[in-house]
Amino acid sequence: MKYIAYLIKSSLSDFRRNKVRTFLTSLGILIGVLSVVLMMAFGFGLKNYINQQFETLGKNLIMVLPGTGFRGGGQGLIGGVQFDEKDVTKLRRVRNVAIVAPAFAKAVKIEANGKAEPTNLRGTTPDISRLLNLEFEKGKIFTQADLSKKKKVVIIGGELAIKLFGSSTNAINKNVRIQNQSFTVIGILKRKGSLGSEIDTISVAPYTSLFSLNPNKTFFAIYLKSINDQTVPQVKAEVKNVLLRRYKADDFSITEQSELLDTINSIIGVLNIALISIGSISLVVGGIGIMNIMYATVTERTKEIGIRRAIGATKKDILYQFLSGAVMVSFLGGLLALIIATVIVVIVQPLFPAVINTFSVAVGFGISSFIGIFFGVFPAKKAADLSPIEAIRFE
């Protein structure tokens, strides 16, 4: 215990004597650990954020999409069929289905007060509100009556309301123009903020009011919710059977939330590994910096090593002396990196949901200590293996 205290004390006094050298050496490690920890913070943050978003939608959400959907990989959502009202009616009859909402989608410009903003326009039914757990800042979703009367009303995202009208209060009950048709704003969605969610700039109208944009009366997607999580597989299977009577298997896909979430999580997982690998490169560079400086230090202190050996130091004593210096420099770098990373995460928190958790802290300290030991052990071994007599004669 006394010996360890001595090692720490003497390393610290070495640092004090070589402040610039210590700072530069630990800077290398600092940058390496910082990049790894930040990459992890952003990666985990992204993952948490996406998982939360999915959780608000509920695990019993099922989506019927054209083409091979998210499962097919490359092909994506391109191609496939366009669904129509007949499909919706049939799907309503499937056992254990609680809600069905079809959606027509088109990217359009929405205009008001002489401003035009791009928006993703959805034509759907009032059920979409319950289906996607929409939260309203002002107003509410249109009614079933609005739908059947083909009323020109629209719900807009919170961000869109601010862009067009300055605030949601100003936006409510105002008219907007979509493709040269006038719509009344009857609801404004709560802003979700970070990551510029699509929901903040969306527009939602009764699909019946958009037939001029959608003369074939088709839908891009049909959303379903089963009565509970357990019935999801059964609902999926029956929906598939219903659709297979009309379409080929390749023309549509049925995706449930958990499946989609798994896909996204695995994509983020790969992304995280890539980001951390990039961060690790600077860590290795930092480690080489430590090694370089330590080799120089061993040469510089050869005579001192000889003296210490003459008065009774073993090879191990010399090894520990140099190793403790290397580990402490890199530990110092790791500590500073974690502090800086925490500050950065706190600063970017409003824009990006980055997180630093105990795992990142453990990884930060773990890798910096490991780098110190790994890159320090070779020069320290060189110091320990010096012959005492040759070392003491060294000038």
Add this chain to the structure above:
Amino acid sequence: MIQLINVCKDYLVGADKIRILHDISLVIKDKEFVAIQGSSGSGKSTLMHIMGFLDIPTSGTILLDGKDVSRLSDDNLSKVRSEHVGFIFQQFNLINNLTVLENVMLPAIYSRSETNFDFKKKAEKLLIRFGIYDRKDYYPNKISGGQQQKVAIARALIMGPKVVFADEPTGNLDSKNGAEIMKLLGELNRDFGVTIVIVTHEEYIASKAKRKVFIKDGFLVKKYL
């Protein structure tokens, strides 16, 4: 007691083997004050390194109090140096980034022995005795050569060694300081019974010892034994 029996030491210079010490047999008894005298290149420093367990002989045997220590591992040699041997060098060889007191106490850090006396008190006592206690918090490069050598002697004595080896201890000092250091070594031998082995090329320094051993070209010269 240190006993050397037929000790030889070879060095490799390139591909050539050069014999530095030839068949040396020598006894250093406890409480002796011996000078090993020889000219530069005679092998006297190599002999001191081997007697001080800093180096191992190529052949021959070294007995420390009757125990064979000539084939000890590096760790065990370190232990022997730590417990039984003190060194004093021509260039003082203090560690410049440690204070005087820290230098004196340094061997205690490396000591693995169980003795639990207060090293700091002992170091301070030695510094008081040598008249340099007021320099205890100085760094070695801020004090005079004579004072540095006294610090080195204190460091050599801190673990209570059986034997102290001094390699040209006055070589870097003026004659006044040199005389003072020799007087100090004489007192340590007389008053405290510390065995002292001085390696020197100077007749004057060697004459202070009670016994002289002469070494020439790696051979002990018999007439002085």
